[in-house]
Amino acid sequence: MGKWGAGGAWSGVVLAGVLAVATGWSAGCGNGSTNDKLTGSSHPPPEDASTVDSTVIQMFPDASEESITIQPQNQTLTSMGPGGTQQFTAYLAGSMSPVQATWSITSGVAIGSIAATGLYTAGGSVAGTVNVQATYGNLTAQTQLQVVLDLTDNAGMVPMATQQALLAGGTADAAFAWLYPYDGTVFPRGLLPPTMQFAGTAPDATYVHVSFGSLDYKGFYGASNPGRVAFTPQMWTTITESAAASDAVQVQLTKISGGMVTGPITESWTIAQGSLKGTVYYESRYSNPTDQGATMRIKPGAAQPDVLFGGCNVCHYVSADGSTIVETQRNTPPFSSASYDLTNNGALLHQEPDESFTFGALYPDGSVLLRNAALHEGSSTTSPWEPDVPGVGDESQYTSSLYNVKTGAQIPAPGWDGVVSNALMPAFSPDGTKLAFNHYDTGMGHSLAVMDYTNATNTFANLTDVSTDPMHFLGWPTFTPDSSWLVFHTDSNADYATWELAKADLSIAHLASNTTATLDKLNGVLNGQYYLPYGEMAEGHMNYLPTILPVAVGGYYWVVFTSRREYGNTITTSDPYYATANTTPGALPWRKKLWVAALDIDNPEQPSTMAHDISHPAFYLDGQDLQTGNYRGFWALDPCQQNGISCTSGDQCCTGFCRQATGDAGVAADDASTSSDAAMSSDAGASSDGGGGPEYVCVPAQACAMEYEKCTTTASCCGAGMGIYCIAGYCATTAQ
Secondary structure: OOOOOOOOOOOOEEEOOOOOOOOOEOOOOOOOOOOOEOOOOOOOOOOOHHHOOOOOOOOOOOOOOOEEEEEOOOEEEEEOOOOOEEEOEEEEOOOOOEEOOEEEEEEOHHHEEEOOOOEEEEOOOOOEEEEEEEEEOOEEEEEEEEEEEEEEEOOOOOOHHHHHHHHHOEEOOOOOOEEEOOOOOEEEEOOOOOEEEEOOOOOOEEEEEEEEOOEEEEEEEOOOOOOEEEOOHHHHHHHHHHOOOOOOEEEEEEEEEOOEEEEEEEEEEEEEEEEOOOEEEEEEEOOOOOOOOEEEEEOOOOOOOEEEEOOOEEEEEEOOOOOEEEEEEOOOOOOEEEEEEHHHOOEEEEEEOOOOOOOOEEOOOOOEEEOOOEOOOOOOOOOOOOOOOOOOOOOOOEOOOEEEOOOOOEEOOOOOOOOOOOEEEEEEOOOOOEEEEEEHHHHOOOEEEEEEEEOOOOEEEEEEEEEEOOOOEEEEEEEOOOOOEEEEEEEOOOOOOOOOOOOEEEEEEEOOOOEEEEOHHHHOEEOOEEOOOOOHHHHOOEEEEEEEOOOOEOOEEEEEEEEOOOEOOOEOOOOOOOOOOOOOOOOOOOOOEEEEEEEEOOOOOOOOOOOOOOEOOOEEOOOOOOOOEEEEEEEEOOOOEOOOOEOOOHHHEOOOOEEEEEHHHEEOOOOHHHOOHHHHOOOOOOOOOOOOOOOEEEOOOOOOEOOOOEOOOHHHEOOEOOOEEEEOOEEEEOOO
């Protein structure tokens, strides 16, 4: 992220007599809001400046050459919890007499509060950098305060002597090792805390030490069998809201078993500066005692999913905007398929008497569908393989064409009709300009192709095979939000599925160069070696069915996929293809689960020239049912909200803009650009007085767009040229 000025530090003095508007970025030091931005305004701060997270430096014209300064400058405040304080005083330059300034926090509002007297008080739940501002008449000055949290927690009521033994460390148990999470994982904000799981003898107590620039946490936890530790949600929020994008979050575990100490063992994680958007729709087996198939949905961070459609309504695709879903009813033959309106509680839009809508590519707004091809087994005379995607074509035979989702009417498609007959598992890009599919006509299951698409004329062009693999069957392509990369799975089986000993890994195609690479870190490989704790034979090559969140979040793209890998010491079912109903006495949890991984975003100023691994180690999506088989996650944004409806970020609004509601005016559309970035994301913290934070609503389009708000070019983003770019139609940052 960019920083204030060239050096990233405040000068502490602003001269009067000059009308200026600062256009830089605040230091990205994990301040509890995301990427606090600075924008210009000529409006003075409210009277109660202690509760304002205004990112405005206000400098008013004055005939004099006077200035003010804040003392002390650039301090560090170490707090052991709520209540740590730092007194600030404003002075006229060259004078030892203080002036009665108006105090405010211009970024880092969630970290603490400042009183009218200039006394800053740390909230104790978030660490990071705070920008403090003093205003005296038309004179303004700033300084920076680094708030460091030094926290100790004895959640397990561990005796002092045992604590001292744990702090000393030891080497008693050679089997003590991390099982989950993986070293190098990138976690977003807003999730449930991960359950740390480890091998070796069961601990009588565990010591967890988390450290990075602005936080040092020492936690003592009680016995567990097998070895597991989980932060409280409050502590996990403190960690993730305090860590900056550049922080390596070091996590160390030490345990004591039978008086013998082992550890520490160490991992390092990265915290992305944003919370995941949208909803993951997925298929589940035995989501209740009798249902053998249901379409579920879960919001990242939710404690549990909910059932969207039961009764074996499965095999779904969702439009990128979250408005429309298509799926198949497979309870009893003859099977049918249908489209449903997710903006109207899943109301039926159109039903087909066969499976012709199953796994069809939905245009991002849900208006049209490119049908997935289906042939009966043995009907082809040109190949021993058939385009046999499970759930398609059991009752009918059809080729790929374009259809109206609401009426089922076929739409003429110049450039497609007569050119492509059998497209499997097609998918539109989030911006609707491209279509990817298994090009069965030429590759017989072994190739992926991409075409350009113009929605206004329903025209296709520029058919290009972007990946061919004679050893694997290529399926389930999904675009990154910028339409520059294509993630897909390479399967050992011709049905592109996850069962019957299917082995698959995720790969990526770089469309500009027509080159491909495997996503090694996501698949469990680092420097050519498997880091998955149970090894390649037990966990390797079991990654399937990817889809990507249509927008960038916190500097990354995010992919959800199905995996049959083991989950720490929680799911260690020996047979990865085990599929017993969860109602069977003694049934074990299925290993078929949803996982999520971060993908690096190219720096738009230095784009990649060929395919390479842009992935990071994956994390288990907490909140999904632990017993059931969960698979084919399909990630979409939520249906957009109209103006005046509450929001947390612009991607939730039909206009694409979410701004602070103010006083009697309701929506301060003219002044919206003065809102801090804490408000522009789902990571909005409380106001500086701890009063619960401001409210935000969808508003008409503004002069420039904040992070997660709609844009057409980078120039339309408020932070253009300072670390923010227009990516896939939304202003976004990159972690590179």
